[in-house]
Amino acid sequence: VxxxxxxxxxxxxxxxxxxxxxxxxxxxxxxxxxxxxxxxxxNGYLIKVVDVVGVKIGDEPGKLTAALDVLDKENINVEYLYAFMARTEKHAYVVLRVENNDIAEKALTDAGFKLITEADICKL
The missing domain is CATH 3.30.70.260 (ACT domain)
Structure with a gap:
């Protein structure tokens, strides 16, 4: 691959x-x-494309927990996630696969988190 x-x-x-x-x-x-x-x-691979939610968080202890707590309060299960750092910023980025993207995005933005797009991720 x-x-x-x-x-x-x-x-x-x-x-x-x-x-x-x-x-x-x-x-x-x-x-x-x-x-x-x-x-x-x-090349013969079975592919499934899924929508995810990208979130920019501070690169400091507790910021990931804060984002996950927002989802937990809305009873949104996280199926899996990717977390990574940008080379040029002091932020971490989390890409989440959740049950309901719309509810997750609203909850996170209402809590003050900045969502990131596919284009943002490709620039990291």
């Missing part, structure tokens, strides 16, 4: 791997979602 993406100039921004008894799951955040989907499908 990494070779296919590299040969097509697609940058991996974040990834996680999960294994089950019968198959593995590779979750990716990439610089060009459409090209990655096309290339991987052409």
């Amino acid at each position: 990494t070779d296919i993406l590299a040969k097509n100039n697609i940058n991996i921004r974040a990834l996680s791997i999960a294994e089950t008894e019968d198959f593995g799951i590779l979750r990716l955040i990439v610089s060009d979602e459409n090209a990655a989907e096309k290339m991987l499908k052409e």
